[in-house]
Amino acid sequence: MTDLGSAPVPPIGAEDHIRGEGEEAVVVYADLGCPHCAAEWPQLRERPGRLVFRHFPVASKHPRSPALHAAAEAAGRQGRFFEMVDSLYADRGRVDDPHLWQRVEQLGLDLDRFEADRRSKEVEARVRRDFESGIRAGVTSTPGVFGP
């Protein structure tokens, strides 16, 4: 049984999605279907230091979110996680499967591998792991930002 009781934000680790460099780091629990996250993303991505993206899809509020997080994670398995995140936040009106395939093509990804990865149990578990760490940390809305 999963324990979702209170716990600190997990330390930044090798499996995290990290953009930028520097001593300082900000951890962001974000929902790829969330308009507030999309609005704040341009500012968040320009912050100095490291930006750590953690998945926090709230499916009942944004039904497409699980698919978008799986897509970003699948793109990450081909080394283009943040490019997919940027793309999804930049154009929230085109997030159905054909639009995802267009993004895959634009990013130069292997579509067959993308399709297999985004539907895999491993990707689902990876997204859920982040989500549950956010629940333990007390995230109640997105983007949930931890850091200086």
Added chain:
Amino acid sequence: MISVGEQAPDFTLRNQDGEKVSLSDYKGCKVLLVFYPGDFSPVCGDQLSLYQEVKPQIAEKGVELVGISVDSFFAHKAFQEKLGIDTTLLSDFEPKGEVARAYGSYIDAPLGFANRTLVLVDEDGTVAWTHESPNPGEFPGANVIFDALS
């Protein structure tokens, strides 16, 4: 606010489908009563959506989640559909806020709705745990619920 160890006041309210539901219907089960200000408000939507995401884990603990506000059951139905949730929502509509008052959660006029309050009722109808938000604009994370259930 009702105190831990008190007998939870029984009630009968209509759910989102207009069916009568009593607290005593849950005898033998644990129930988490989630009092919230009102349907379609941004914070209430965030709260119920977030809890929906961990509802299976709450159920694993043997706890049924039940939302209560002063809205009509018609509004509850629409709110439930808008959020895409299946949490039971009970209508504390007439007399307005009577159940919230019985649990000490009601905020009088000019607000006229329940504060954001969690009340865990155990299998024999006794209040086992409570949490009241400092104001209606804040809601407790789901971690707070799991802390109480551990």
